[in-house]
Amino acid sequence: MHTTLPTWLALSAATIIPSVSAFYPYQYDAVNVSPSPSHPQRLSRASNDNRARSATLPLRRIATNLHSRQSNVYNIVSSKKPSQDKSVAIDQDGKDLSYMVAVTFGDSKEEYHLLLDSAASNTWVMGQDCKSEACKTHTLFGKGDSSTLKTDTKAFSMTYGTGSASGTLASDTVHLGSTLSSPLTFGLANNVSDEFRAYPMDGILGIGRGSVNKQDGEIDAPQIMDVLSSSQLIPSKLYGIHLSRASDSLSDGSLDIGHIDESRFSGDLNYLECVDNDTGFWEIPLEGASVDGKDAAMGTVSRTAIIDTGTSFILMPSADAKAIHTPIKDMAQNGESFFVPCDTTASLAFSFNKQSYNISSKDWIGDKVENDSRNLCRSNIIGRQTFGEHQWLVGDVFLKNVYxxxxxxxxRVGFGVKSSDDEASKASASASSGLPTPSASASGVARPSISAAAEKAPQGQASSGVATADLSSSGLALVVAFAAIFMFV
Structure with missing residues (x-):
């Protein structure tokens, strides 16, 4: 039976559930919701927090010296130093919402955590002249920090939905890990919007494909991958990403720059050619999706997936999100928000190029709703169209399941099924090919509370005989923006 959420639950969804930024801060729509003071329910992070407390995470809080400079006061979960040369640890916020890399500039010894963003090509960091409220809780960079920093009067301005960052250009040597250093032109932000007050990162590291048509305010300079490649510091202009899951408590996330870590996956990589666009997005054809091995049919129009490390969840047009949730028993919907039983055994999978990849139940079901007799949890599939009507924004809830x-x-973008030797993905196996492809569909997702049956589906593993939708590529023009989802806490 499918139900509609009562107004009190819809209100809590609108006020407590995470915001999405692209910088496109996402908030659940409360337009048609009437406040009900007699039902002060809220969404709880209890299920996530309990797991986090049971795990030993290398949380570190960077001390703040308010008398001399601002420093990042957020808790950061540090990953282990990768064993491979030219690999950089990917840290996170402990909630699988923000994945970052620590960089240093010039001769400064201070670390700056920059959001790893595959849907953006510009890099910027909060500058020492920033007076915005958000800057007061982050590590700021400026002339007093590096003697080799060169500043410019040329302005940059980035607008992401309702969020923004602006300032002037600068250049210095950027150090990634212990072996990669290269000059880079980047932005020094002296003004950032309030949305950044809740985010742990001190800026953005853009690793997108690069926009063909630069928009006003964009940084018109080579991005980090351009300079590393042109300086012949890396053998190939590519990178591999392994995102770790906080609840696995392994903290082994890594960004492999210029090389592929074959120990991270089993079998061969499944490559997909990118759809032509002028936005710099890594956009690929989405062949299909399934719920419990059955096609989540959404018609015959082709869909594409924008693969984005800077987005925590999955955003898609409302009709597609509804098609995915409808087969799930006792699901509930309020606007673009979907809820499912916390103990659901429903399994979800994406299909790319005739290979199907399961999404772990740890990732696709979100926070538990307190004081609700139906034992509902929030789904991390959001029914909101962020770009084209057939484009999905596919973030970390999928990427945690693949290399x-x-x-x-x-x-092109390649996916590898996480190696069974990788403890972080004990649930990984191999992808299968030659799957039947009925009509059209697509799916992507995430979760904290896990049922035994749902956990049996290995993360990243292709289920044999899974029915998937037949979706071909489309080349739609997109708005230039990077996409990221964060939790307001």
């Missing part, structure tokens, strides 16, 4: 390769020269 992903972003190949600039080949203009």
């Amino acid at each position: 992903a390769v972003f190949d600039f020269e080949g203009k």
